[in-house]
Amino acid sequence: YIVLALYHGDDRFEGTEARRFSLRPLAINAAIDKILADPNFSQNIDQDRIGGVGESFGGATMLALMGAKNVGVDPISIAFNSLSETVNDSRIKAAATIVPYAGAGFFSFFGTNGIGASFVDRPFMANSSNADEEAEYKKIEDVIDKISGAKYLIEYDGEPHSMSKGALDDAYTWIKIFLDAYVKQEASSIEILSKIKSVSGSGVDSLVKAVEPAPPVKSVAATFLESKLFAPGVKLAGNYYDLGLVLQTAQSPFEFLLTTAVSGDGTVTAGSYSDGALNIPLVQAGSDYYAVQFKLTSSEPLIFTLSSAESASP
Structure with a gap:
């Protein structure tokens, strides 16, 4: 893989969710444009095999880039479940995430019951903890239910939002298999992903939801x-x-x-x-x-x- 990692130039907690939801997908979209226009990189990049990885709000960013719409943080938007969209980048074929943010408490970032994620039809993976108080597990579970493409929810038992090293190691293993299957399109990884329920490591992980694409007719x-x-x-x-x-x-x-x-x-x-x-x-x-x-x-x-x-x- 060629890895493009962005520094967004602001504090990860600075500003509102709505502001970051608009700017960060735009920044990634612009960065992809830039690297594909650079002959030093573009000649080594298969533009049909681009994937994304995000953690916490980076997970929400990946959902945005694949078409998810969010609810603004203002009271009127929340009250009326008003959805808005930022940039949808079709070049990202699949995305895997760690503790992706979809809201907490009374606030559902992608709308009531995650309805804003119903616009996502590309493969998505979430590695989430059932004890996460910042990126609530039930919220991402709602999002997973609404995604129409292939989707995987890996549950980690008792982990905080900043997951332990063992749990992260397991998440990285899941992500590698997922990207190899859906971005590299390796037959062996596709087969592995269709069979495993957990990975061997020090984290307590378990595949709880998986909807894979039907084989072509x-x-x-x-x-x-x-x-x-x-x-x-x-x-x-x-x-x-x-x-x-x-x-x-x-x-x-x-x-x-x-x-x-x-x-x-x-x-x-x-x-x-x-x-x-x-x-x-x-x-x-x-x-x-x-x-x-x-x-x-x-x-x-x-x-x-x-x-x-x-x-x-x-």
Whole structure:
């Protein structure tokens, strides 16, 4: 990794949260612009593999850079849960944090129940303590629940906001695995992250929440053989079904009877069904391939009639 660490030029406790929330993401955004414009660095940087790390308010900064919106500290903003956004930097593909700040007590920095984090759709990791009184655990738990991308919450038992060396060592291990998985995109780290529940060290850590991205759905061809059509993973209202149909007529209009519909595992798809139309972009029939569409013409029994068939390439 090439590491860019910013000194923000002010006391970490100086000014309000709202001021820092605006300025610090802007500073990081400008720093990335600067280093990518410098040929001494840019030639060694893969711009599609940039990650972020932040501690305490740095964790809130990382959430901001990935799209989270915060509530201002003024009474009106708090009362009306008014959300505001600073810079959203799409170049940051994933972020890992230690004791990320999301509020404490009556104040929820990202809005009621962490609603401001619902705009975050990139991988995020939080290493947080259940005894932290400055960056309250329940607040970051709310934030994690709202994030729509891959997310990981590592809980540390009894640690203060300034975590012990053992706990920090464990957090650094978690962060390294996370960045290797989502920034370097190493297959081995992705596998490790999907399996481990804690790391070996002197901290008391435990993975309590993990939502990983679903594996990509692979497009495959349906097959037509001996008057039988098999179409795996046909998508219907967000679910996938393996369909089996049997040709009923030997001349036009060609009618197919649905004989089987079994839930698929969502890893492959041969087509989709919506509004009475079954679309299959690729059907293999012997050595030939076709893009076909069927219309539902009977619901009892389920009969699909071929409405179009065009030559296609595998």
